[in-house]
Structure formats: structure tokens, C-alpha cells
Amino acid sequence: MKKPELLAPAGNLEKLRFAIHYGADAVYLAGKSYGLRAGAGNFSLEEMEEGVQFAHERGKKVYVTLNIIPHNADLKGLDQYIKNINKIGIDAVIVADPGVIALVKENAPNLSIALSTQANNTNWKSAKFWHDIGVDRIIVARELSLKEIKEIVEKTPNTLEIEAFIHGAMCISYSGRCLLSNYMTNRDANRGACAHPCRWKYYLMEEKRPGEYYPIYEDESGTHIFNSKDLCMIEHIPELIETGIDSFKIEGRMKSLYYVATIVSAYRKAIDLYFKDPSSYKTDLKWIEEIKKASHRDYTTGFYFGRPGASEQIYDKSTYIKNxxxxxxxxxxxxxxxxxxxxxxxxxxxxxxxxxxxxxxxxxxxxxxxxxxxxxxxxxxxxxxxxxxxxxxxxxxxxxxxxxxxxxxx
Missing domain, CATH: 2.40.30.10 (Translation factors)
Known part of the structure; x- marks a missing residue:
């Protein structure tokens, strides 16, 4: 059984170093453009080169996000940017758009390509389609169960890797394809500038009673109807591994250095213990205690064990639990x-x-x-x-x- 990669977020160079130091096999990051976390520190080309050198000296990998949904204007300069990051020696790019895939193929034909979760790949047939046109890894949609992912693994070539999110914030929109931010604040979530309106407080107002607000959920403070719990699969490492997932991904390029180190460390210990002796593996309660010491929302297992119900949302607050x-x-x-x-x-x-x-x-x-x-x-x-x-x-x-x-x- 192949040991899965533990993939960690790197919002800046310092977080990259700590992610690797605390056990990540690979990190994903963005340059100053073309990624979906414009609010993260992100990397200049010089910082990216330094990060790649740090990772490679330790036998780790670096993936760069090019996963915006681009408009015509966004394509200007992208060909040269692809050449520049390829020259640095990155290990792969994460892409959501077919046009960007074409540009990568034209300007860095040997560079590995991972299909972003933004492309919402939900079945083995489309996974095979992407692989046939040159995609080496599929980051599956977060709306899939373990059973569905297992079928994708079984029905696609061994040369196609499967990556899945196992921990972090969940987006209310389907595979992150959100229009709320653009509509309400003119900040395009699909081009890296999400304002997170899903975390705001909402009331109901009847058309002929302007100014009269009614809580949608019976609570004086109103409701946060779109605010989902955070994903946490630390108690389900055996099921994840046995599904055949190649890369376990942690969300959080906007999160703190401390968050990244804490979460990576817990999952590193869990994965390593499983491979030491799968037959005697048991979840250590200390890992759960540890991840709760990082800032978080209430936890959920998302779609992994079936469709989430009403209990997977947080209706009374949008703040994190910070102990x-x-x-x-x-x-x-x-x-x-x-x-x-x-x-x-x-x-x-x-x-x-x-x-x-x-x-x-x-x-x-x-x-x-x-x-x-x-x-x-x-x-x-x-x-x-x-x-x-x-x-x-x-x-x-x-x-x-x-x-x-x-x-x-x-």
C-alpha cells in the first residue's frame, strides 16, 4: 500500500518552512497573481525560488496554484509567468481552466499538472478525460463520498493521482464556484478576491414590510445560514488510506504559521503510525486535542460518509473557536x-x-x-x-x- 503524500498550505515563505519542518511532504502556494487566495501573503518569484530550494534540499515538493477562472485580461502575461515558475523548478501547477492547461502545455510541456477542485471533478469518466489531455493529478470535488472516490481510483489509470481535502474550511458553494462575493461586494471569488459573505449574519425581510427583519433561525442574534463547519478527518485515517487517495490536502493558505504547524504535525503522526502497523492502528486522542488547540470552527466529516445534513452548518456565529x-x-x-x-x-x-x-x-x-x-x-x-x-x-x-x-x- 502506497503511503499518501501529506500536502500543506504555504501562505508565505515562513509558513512553507514550518509546514515542511512539521512533517509535510509537499506544499502548495501562489505567486502574486493567478491564485485563488489573493489575501494570503503569497510569493514573489525570488521567494518562490527560495522556497523551492528549501523544499528540494529536504526531499519535499512545491506546487503552484494557477487556479483562477480567467477572463481574457487575466491571460495577458500568463505564458511568461508559466515559463518563469517552470525555470525555478516547481514540481507541478494546480489549474482549473482548460485554457490555462493549454498555456502550460505550450510553455512548459514537461511540467506536471494537477486539476484544481474548482473544476469540480465528480466522476471517473471526467477524471479519465482530463488525464487523457495531459493532467497528472485530479483534486477531487469536496462533494464526493469515500465510496465515490474509491470508484474513481479503481476506474482510472494508475498513472493518474488522486488528491483530496482532509482538513480545513469548507465552502458553501459547489466546489468553491461562488458568485455571492462578486454580487455583493464586486470581489470575484473565482479570481482570488473572495470577501467570504457566507460567513456574514443574515435576516429575512418580507417584501411589503421593509425594515422589518426576521431571524431565519430562532435566535435573537440572527443567523449565519451559509456558514459551514470545518472539515476534519483525523479520526478516519484508515478509511482515507484504504480508499486509495494519493495526496491528503490541508486547507489554509490564509491561516497562521501556528495553525499550519499544529495541523500538519497531528496528521503526520497519524499517517506514520498507521503505516508502522495497520493492524494495531488506533486514533490517539492526543491528536484530536492538538488540532483543537489551533483556531477552528466546529468540525464535520463533510461529504465523506454521505450527504451532510442541517447539523453541518453553524447558525449562531461566524467566529472561530480559539483556545x-x-x-x-x-x-x-x-x-x-x-x-x-x-x-x-x-x-x-x-x-x-x-x-x-x-x-x-x-x-x-x-x-x-x-x-x-x-x-x-x-x-x-x-x-x-x-x-x-x-x-x-x-x-x-x-x-x-x-x-x-x-x-x-x-
Missing amino acids: YNFIGIVLDYDPKTQIATIEQRNRIVIGDEIEIMSPHREYFSQKIEKIWDEEGNSIDAAPHPQQIIKIKTEHPVSFRDILRKQINKS
């Missing part, structure tokens, strides 16, 4: 003194109860007894963004270990 703050990154560690050099990311004060997580071991908890600044002066708090401080740790730590603190717990 932990990401407060710092380990830059260096001196084993003789047990002193760690930390880059602060949120306020740290003496007396804080913190957790330190790592891709190499289980997290541990400790209390911060002393803090020193870069010059070695004792300080009570580190309030400045990215301030460099030093603390003593109760156990050895490593470069890129992450510090977090439970919210409302000092």
Missing part, C-alpha cells in the same frame, strides 16, 4: 544552561503557564520563571512584536519549536 495563543518560536537552545532564545509573537510575561510543541516529541508544559532580553537584562514581560528574549526551559528544545499559551490562563 490558545501562539506566543513564540525557538530560535536557539544552549543545552548547558538550558536557556532558549525565543522570537516573541504574542505577549509573554513572568508567571505564564506555557506549552512548547515540537515535531520531534510530545509537547510539555512549564511556568515561565524568568525572562531576559537580548542583552541579558532581566525583564518582567515581552510585549513587543518579534522581540528576542531568553527563557529557561525544563526540557531540551529545538529550532522552530513553538510556544503557545492557553487563553485566559496565566
